[in-house]
Amino acid sequence: MKKTTAENYRQRVIRVIEYIHDHLDDDLNINLLADVAFMSPYHFHRIYREMARETLNATIRRLRLQRAAVELISSTKPILRIATSATYGSPEAFTRAFTNQFGETPTEYRSARRHSKANEPFVAMLPTAREEYRDMYNVEIVDFKPVNLIGYSHQGDYMEIGRTFEKLFxxxxxxxxxxxxxxxxxxxxxDPKSVESKQLRAFAAISVADQMDLPETGEVPESNRIPGGTCVSLLFKGSYAELEKPYDWLFGHWLPQSGYEAADFPPFEEYLNDPKDTPPNELLTRINCIVTRA
Known part of the structure; x- marks a missing residue:
């Protein structure tokens, strides 16, 4: 089961890469590509990054630049037109990105290879070398009971969500x-490794016994709810700044081999002690993900 599940994840990521290659002129947004992979958009970024060894945006950028390289060799299109086709707003931006990937400017690349053939078929592949995870973690499968929440939305660096929690408390x-x-x-x-820091979305919350009508004074929190169900739970001890390590391991190593699928609900963390009076290396955070059987 585990081997079959891992291979199934790989094939779905490959399907996404093939889709990107065949639709480079389209709006390749996260919701569309998560649908192609039959994964929840809340988790797709992390799973894709760990299996493809690059972010989704990096794949799209790389494949568009590879197509641009083919066009430089095999056509007489002006560089501005090729840059626009690769979704760059100016020749300067295109030249910087192209030079970063190929080590030559578009003009140099075209001049050196004008008589080359560039018609090799595209084959979507994933890295063969598996990521070596230095740390391993204990994962529990628990029956999570629904939790009603109130809280405030947070947009921006996840490391700054503390101020939103302060306001909530x-x-x-x-x-x-x-x-x-x-x-x-x-x-x-x-996923903070795939999405610009200022665009990151989160929700700082506390549990409440029931959905309630809050007093209309001050900045009233929003209501939210975590559904019940089968839940993967990982307890991490250490600084909040190190939380991405267990996330990478959970979504890149454990989940693809587990026989479970991440449900269409975002991962959530429960903070088990108070950072005001707990040393960073003693902080306890439980990382949770609602799952279903694959």
Whole structure:
């Protein structure tokens, strides 16, 4: 089962690469490509990056530049037209990107290879060498009970979500919403290694007993809910700045071999101690992902 599941993940990522190659002029957005892979867009970025060894945007950029290289050799199209076709807004931006990938400017590349043939068929492949993960983690499969939440949306660097939590706790304390059973939870909608820092989306939340009507004073939090179901849970001990290491391992190594699929709900973290009075290397974070059987 595990081997079959891992191969299934690989074939779905290959299908995405082939789709990108065949639709380089289209709007290749995350939701469309996640649909091609039959994966949730909340998790697709991470799985793709770990299996392809590059981000989704890097693949799109690389394949568009490879097509541009073919056009430089096999056609007489002006470089500006080729740059536009590769979705670059100016010849200067195209020249920088092309030179970075090929080590030559487009003009130099075309001049040196004007009589070459560039009609080899495209074959989508993934790296054969597997990523070596230095750290391994213990994963539990748990029956997660639904949790009602209130909180604030956060956009920007995930390392700055603390200020959103601070605002939330001030509101919750002033309205007597905190108790010993209150849980601190963050929902994370994007992969920080694939999405620009300023575009990252998250939700800083605390648990509440029931969906409630909040007092219309100040900046009222939004309501949200984590559904119940089978859940993959990984306990990480260490600084918040190191959380990407267990994420990479979970989505790049454990999940493709597990026999499970990530459900269409974002990964979420539960913070088990208080960073105000806990040394960074003693912080406990539980990384959770709702899953279904593959």
């Amino acid at each position: 001030v509101y919750a304390a002033s309205h007597n919403l905190l108790s010993d059973s209150t849980r601190s939870i963050g929902l994370y909608f994007d």
